Amino acid sequence: MTTWLVTGGAGFIGGNFVLDAVARGIKIINLDVLTYAGNRDTLAAIAGDPGHVFVQGDIGDRALVAQLLDAHRPDAVLNFAAESHVDRSIDGPAAFVQTNVVGTLALLEAVRDYWKALPSGVKESFRFLHVSTDEVYGALGATGKFSETTAYAPNSPYSASKAASDHLVRAFHHTYGLPTLTTNCSNNYGPYHFPEKLIPLVIAKALAGEPLPVYGDGKQVRDWLFVSDHCAAIRTVLAKGRVGETYNVGGDAEMQNIDVVHAICALLDQRRPRADGVSRATQITYVADRPGHDRRYAIDASKLRNELGWAPQYTFAQGIAETVDWYLDNQAWVQRVLDGSYRLERIGASV
Numbered sequence: 001m002t003t004w005l006v007t008g009g010a011g012f013i014g015g016n017f018v019l020d021a022v023a024r025g026i027k028i029i030n031l032d033v034l035t036y037a038g039n040r041d042t043l044a045a046i047a048g049d050p051g052h053v054f055v056q057g058d059i060g061d062r063a064l065v066a067q068l069l070d071a072h073r074p075d076a077v078l079n080f081a082a083e084s085h086v087d088r089s090i091d092g093p094a095a096f097v098q099t100n101v102v103g104t105l106a107l108l109e110a111v112r113d114y115w116k117a118l119p120s121g122v123k124e125s126f127r128f129l130h131v132s133t134d135e136v137y138g139a140l141g142a143t144g145k146f147s148e149t150t151a152y153a154p155n156s157p158y159s160a161s162k163a164a165s166d167h168l169v170r171a172f173h174h175t176y177g178l179p180t181l182t183t184n185c186s187n188n189y190g191p192y193h194f195p196e197k198l199i200p201l202v203i204a205k206a207l208a209g210e211p212l213p214v215y216g217d218g219k220q221v222r223d224w225l226f227v228s229d230h231c232a233a234i235r236t237v238l239a240k241g242r243v244g245e246t247y248n249v250g251g252d253a254e255m256q257n258i259d260v261v262h263a264i265c266a267l268l269d270q271r272r273p274r275a276d277g278v279s280r281a282t283q284i285t286y287v288a289d290r291p292g293h294d295r296r297y298a299i300d301a302s303k304l305r306n307e308l309g310w311a312p313q314y315t316f317a318q319g320i321a322e323t324v325d326w327y328l329d330n331q332a333w334v335q336r337v338l339d340g341s342y343r344l345e346r347i348g349a350s351v
């Protein structure tokens, strides 16, 4: 049976990835420290499944990681764990350096020790896959796209800490030969997204009849990718990627933030019209821009498409409709995040 150690598997992307992998019959050891962003409700469908072992712990705890590697002998380690919210990194960068840089280093060291001692045959096929972001490349003007050879130019404490972790992963390949893979993905959206990020925040506030905050002029451009397409890209890179390489992941779905908000309002107006019949777009409120807000990100994913044969399955229109429907159908999940009750079952969560 294939076994993967996944870190950060109670978060948005890691959670989607774990649910899918367990459904595919892969055994998952899920190491997550459960910050505010970690939510075991996301994993409710696989609670008690023998194919899923949840461990509450820190990627920076090298002894714990070593113990898990030794006990479960995974075929691969996939690192999703991170502090991930740009606004929080502006308020408090230290936690981002601690997890994304120091934590990733500790994880790499534990994994290197485990990999070095693997018997030949198994050792050659072992992989460490690091999940990263396109934000490491900085911002684009009106044209152009980020490729794997674009120079790193991170602009926020979040992206700077992710850039540092990418460099450590690269160094562990070049210095120690660790068989690493790195993916740099554009903005994700979809089910189980913590409602502090743009899309779930707008859905929640729209339904609550509250103002929909849009930073600055709302014309920041992001290249949106439905989360299941990202998960498929990660599986593809893990299976077929060339060791030591990085792969950009993106959906060719560039949208201005304001158009994303209008798309959500239009879907909600159809599916859950306001009692007064007024469009939810009237709730849009422009607020002061985020300091240092990157204007445009766009990904050239041709290496992943051409070399490894991955392609996104969702257009933005399909993905955003599915996302809005998921949030409408899963208001209990959202409510438990909004009222904080999702955090109450933490004590003794480790099994």
Ligand code: NAD
Binding pocket: 007, 008, 009, 010, 011, 012, 013, 014, 015, 031, 032, 033, 034, 035, 036, 037, 038, 039, 057, 058, 059, 060, 079, 080, 081, 082, 083, 084, 085, 099, 103, 131, 132, 133, 134, 162, 184, 185, 186, 187, 188, 189, 194
């Ligand atoms: P998230 O914030 O939703 O989840 C992060 C998870 O990591 C949480 O469950 C949290 O509890 C856990 N975690 C945090 N610190 C930890 C630690 N020290 N040890 C163990 N677990 C820890 O983030 P996400 O949006 O799911 O992103 C996952 C990864 O994908 C991140 O590395 C992020 O940089 C990257 N990424 C995200 C996006 C996006 O649009 N969300 C795009 C590209 C790349």
